[in-house]
Amino acid sequence: xxxxxxxxxxxxxxxxxxxxxxxxxxxxxxxxxxxxxxxxxxxxxxxxxxxxxxxxxxxxxxxxxxxxxxxxxxxxxxxxxxxxxxxxxxxxxxxxxxxxxxxxxxxxxxxxxxxxxxxxxxxxxxxxxxxxxxxxxxxxxxxxxxxxxxxxxxxxxxxxxxxxxxxxxxxxxxxxxxxxxxxxxxxxxxxxxxxxxxxxxxxxxxxxxxxxxxxxxxxxxxxxxxxxxxxxxxxxxxxxxxxx
Numbered sequence: 001x002x003x004x005x006x007x008x009x010x011x012x013x014x015x016x017x018x019x020x021x022x023x024x025x026x027x028x029x030x031x032x033x034x035x036x037x038x039x040x041x042x043x044x045x046x047x048x049x050x051x052x053x054x055x056x057x058x059x060x061x062x063x064x065x066x067x068x069x070x071x072x073x074x075x076x077x078x079x080x081x082x083x084x085x086x087x088x089x090x091x092x093x094x095x096x097x098x099x100x101x102x103x104x105x106x107x108x109x110x111x112x113x114x115x116x117x118x119x120x121x122x123x124x125x126x127x128x129x130x131x132x133x134x135x136x137x138x139x140x141x142x143x144x145x146x147x148x149x150x151x152x153x154x155x156x157x158x159x160x161x162x163x164x165x166x167x168x169x170x171x172x173x174x175x176x177x178x179x180x181x182x183x184x185x186x187x188x189x190x191x192x193x194x195x196x197x198x199x200x201x202x203x204x205x206x207x208x209x210x211x212x213x214x215x216x217x218x219x220x221x222x223x224x225x226x227x228x229x230x231x232x233x234x235x236x237x238x239x240x241x242x243x244x
Contacts (some may be wrong), residue, residue, distance in 0.1 A: 006191030007198065015028045016195075021175060027199060030176040034166045034207075037098055038159045041105030046151070049110040053117025053147070055141045066110045074165050082172055091175035099165065104165055105158040112154025116147030149219045156211040163204045167196070177203070 010016055017023045045066070077100040085096045120143045128138045144151075155201040167178025175202045184193025 003190045007194040009221035010195050016053035034163045039161050041102045045106045045109040049113035053114040059114045066107050076103050097169035101162045105162045108158040109154045113151045116150030117143050120146045152215040160208050163207050
């Protein structure tokens with residue numbers, strides 16, 4: 001209970017909210033970095049994944065190469081990017097963390113987009129060609145809309161991972177929600193540590209829910225298809241028995 005009391009005291013103290021190191025400023029910095037990294041990861045991963053899925057060739061090799069990023073810890077990427085960032089004049093904080101987050105975010109988006117486009121029913125694609133549609137029309141009008149739920153799911157998973165991992169920026173001087181965790185550990189301040197941890201968790205949940213709602217709004221046909229595939233609900237009415 002003492003930890004919860006320290007958490008409550010920290011978040012209800014007005015001076016902890018404002019200023020350069022306040023909750024508001026660090027939350028905004030965390031959101032800004034995460035959003036920028038998620039957008040760049042999407043821009044880098046989506047076009048080649050969609051094209052390779054449409055061509056149905058070379059994708060397995062590309063997915064294997066992209067997924068190497070999952071085997072490299074984000075903290076290791078951060079440590080590798082830091083000296084280059086300093087040498088090239090980008091400094092500490094934002095840019096080394098940004099590189100690590102983009103590399104973390106690319107694999108889920110690429111894999112889902114490639115799989116979604118490649119697995120579109122071949123009969124549907126052939127029917128579209130038979131109607132006289134050009135390859136780019138088939139891609140944009142048939143394959144991509146069909147794969148959109150899986151594509152958006154990949155973006156959602158990637159974004160949540162980026163939000164959670166952006167806390168590492170605190171280790172290279174970036175003022176974000178992870179800074180509360182690092183400072184709390186260093187000073188044995190459980191209230192500050194728990195504030196950072198809870199806010200990161202809440203931000204990840206908000207990201208998951210918001211992108212999930214966006215996915216449902218953008219792809220209403222996927223819900224309709226799922227509903228059509230369910231067995232009818234029992235209404236409680238008696239089942240008529242045929243009379244011989």
